[in-house]
Amino acid sequence: MRLPPLERDPLTFGVEEEFVLADPVTGGVALAAPRVLELLDGEPAVTPEFLRFQVETATGIHTGLDGIRAELLGLRGLVADAAGHAGCLVLASGTPPCGDLPGLPGVTADPRYQALAERFPSLIPQAGTCxxxxxxxxxxxxxxxxVLAGLRPWLAPLLALGANSPFAHGVDTGWADGRYPLWSRWPTALPPLDWPDAAAYAASVDDAVRRGDAMDAHGVYFYARLSPKYPTVEVRIADVGLTVEDAVLLAGLTRALVVTILAEARAGVAPRPVPDRRVLASLTAAAREGAPGHGIDAFTGELVPQRQIVDGLLDYAGPALLAAGDLAAVERQLAVVRAGKTGAQRQRALFAEAGSPGAFVAGLAAATLAGTGAPGPASDRRPRPALPIR
Structure with a gap:
């Protein structure tokens, strides 16, 4: 089939990353986010998260991967510098890898977060995924x-490529993406449905709020959703990448998928139907084994090497990657992943080499800052202010 015409101008995109703050000696979480944010003196690109051992960064609007990469590097360096002054480390890990979690006492002192903790108290002891x-x-x-309907079969390979959370409480969980089963305990952490129109999507969000499964539209945690804040599709399936290049890979692939699905929609090409059970099975397999293992092909239900599923994604979105000038960067990082260096694999290698929890998190912190250069004073490393993504 001939590919429908792609976007004439590149779609804008942006990336949000969530990080763990860790104690450099014990390796456990550090409830230092308020101090880190105080040191950053109102920097709009860095904000608090649900728990006081987390912070979130957000890029501005970009049209190319080079801009995304540069800003993500700057933001990681900025946060790490402030964290260093606060006596802690910044870790890009989907789950806090070491130590016990604080539970309710660790919830950020924000009325919305406090209300969320009161509504879902049973979920708080294992909360804090990134x-x-x-x-x-x-x-x-x-x-x-x-676009959300078209993304359904491709969420699993994005999850597999981004898997970066094999440890919890200092123990290997057996999952490449241990964040996925924890996050999926939230009532609305579900794949997007094949909604017939925007009204049906809005009705699903309203129903979730009315049932008490979410406080409001912002708390509806579909794996991919219409952002309640910006005119964007927000794909939330992957762990925070261990390195900036991991995030760049996800950003490039995600935009290419959206561009391709939009082109098909405008050409009247209907999305290929995929049963919900296959979408869920493909996600579970991807989270368990990650990119090196086997996965479930969401289109056929067959057990195949995850690499084969990723190759299918690349074939499907490749023309969009080429048109945007992103193909070389994506293929370069895919080669790294295929060489056995996914986030989960690198975490396991660091753990095997470390002699203590402190040494392990020091290795993770160093990997998190790869490519940023030596952290300097915050005033020397400030990225441009974040803009609303549109």
């Missing part, structure tokens, strides 16, 4: 809902 969220600008909610 993701990479990729926002891609869309022309309308109607087309955005069509």
């Amino acid at each position: 993701a990479c969220h990729v926002h891609v600008g869309i022309p309308s909610p109607a087309l955005g809902v069509r």
Whole structure:
């Protein structure tokens, strides 16, 4: 089939990353986010998260991967510098890898977060997972809902490529992406449905709020959703990448998928139907084994090497990657992943080499800052202010 015409101008995109703050001696979490944010003196690109051992960064609007990469490097360096002054380390890990978690006492002193903890107290003891969220600008909610349907079979390979959370409490969980089963305990942490239109999507969000499964639209945690804040599709399935290049890979692939699905929608090509059970099975397999293992092909239900599923993604989105000038960067990082250096694999290698929890988190912190250069004073490393993603 001939590919429908792609976007004439590149779609804008941006990336949000969530990080763990860790004690450099014990390796456990450090409830230092308030101090880190105080040291950053109102920097708009860095914000608090649900728990006081987390912070989140957000890039501005970009049209190319070079801009995404540069800003992510700057933001990681900025946060690490402040964290160093606060006596802790910054870790890009989907789960806190070492030590016990604080539970309710660790919830950020914000009315919304406090209310969330009161509504879902049983989920708080294992809360504090960290993701990479990729926002891609869309022309309308109607087309955005069509994009969500088209993304369903491709969420699993994105999860597998981004898997970066094999440890919890200093123990290997057996999952490449241990964040996925924890995050999926939230009532609305679900794959997007194949909604017929934007009204049906809005009704699903309203129903979740009415049932008490979410406090509001911001608390509806579909793995991919229409952002309640920006005119974007927000893909939330992957762990925060261990390195900036991991995040760049996810950003490039995600935008290319959105571009390709939009082109099909405008050409009247209907999305290939994929049963919910296959989507869920493909996600579980991807989270368990990651990119090196086997996965479930969401289209066929067959057990195949995850690499084969990723190759299918690349074939599908490759023309969009080429048109945007992103293909070389994506293929370069895919080669790294295929050489056995996913986030989960690198974490396990660091753990095997470390002689203590402190040494392990020091290795993770160094990997988190790869490519940023030596952290300097915050005033020397400030990125440009974050802009609303549109």
